[in-house]
Amino acid sequence: MHGIEEHYYKIIRIFLKTLGIWPYQQSYLTLVQRVLFTSILSTFIIVQLLAFFTMRFSTGLLLRILSLVFPTLLVIIKYCTFVIQADKVKQLIGQVGDDLNLLQDKSEIDIIKKYADSINFITIYGIVFCHFGILCYLTLQFLPLILDVIVPLNTSRSLKLMAITEYFVNREKYASAMLLHEILTVYTGVMTLCSTGLTIMTYILHACALLKIASHRMKHAIQEDVLAMSNPVKEYLLYQKIVDIVFIHRRVMQFISFSVSSFVVSFALLLIFGVISLSLNLFRLLQLMTVTYDIGEISVIFLLVTLHINYMFAVNYGGEILQNHGMELFEATYNGLWYAAPLRTQKLLLFIMQKTTVKVTLICGGIFVASLEGFVTLVNAAVSYFTVIYSTR
16 A cells, blocks of 8 residues: 555655655754745845834835735744644554555555545646746746846836845845845745645545545445345444444544644634735735835735635635535435345444534534635635725725
């Protein structure tokens, strides 16, 4: 089963290792990576906040700076969570490997392979999408230099930073260094959100795969050939099959519970700061579209808003499909030949029905259930805060 497990992580692992947050990395190089990337992200927040000391304070300045401070803060939370909870992340990966050893036949291996292929596809899609966004950002940032080559003017065009920062140095002399800091922050931030988000999505899809296997076993648990056997043999076989299904369902519930408890604090912070960040960037996007008409800045903020919405949707969609897979197990139990099974087996099936009527949910931060309805709730909350900001501008 190690080949399937490798298929789960073979792409994500590359980026997690590059960022220094792959849980099996324990070396001085890893420590250097963590210090480096944390410094890049934290100093980018600091140099933005320092602008308050050198510029005249206004509500517009506050909202403009916070619209980039909050996304960076989200990245730091995700990065530090994977550093602090490295042992738990490793334990979750280990449990995935242990779960693969529970597979009994080729059909169950095929189910796991199907979900592994889905994980691989989502990983490739997510990384390509993120790199496309980064490429668009870089194109907009270096557009003045590109235009100097294509359509030269008497004077060279100057580079413009996306963020308002204060480094207490000559801005013209060190413009390239400041731009490099911003580019490194953007790339580190996007890839951190992408790789950590894809890791969590891998856990969700693995739980879905186990529920699918449990449903598959339930559909084939009570067969006519088994019911035709003598009573002691029939009861024993059905009992063993039901016990195996209960065991897998219990493994799934424990896996989800441990996953949620490992990230409960970070999920709560991400929910709060994520909604605030989306609200601020929606407001800034509207300002740019109605006041400044700066196409480059509008495009960058639009990409940032798109990243917020896509990230929220991906996590909530994962919670939705997890719920659907949980209900599928209930339907497989209810639609089977339970009425023809011995009384002892029917009691066991009733126990499973009672357990599966409770939705398998992904509770983020202990306060929010991830689902498509939850996604709409988050977006509505962000839009509500956006309208409040707009009305008090």
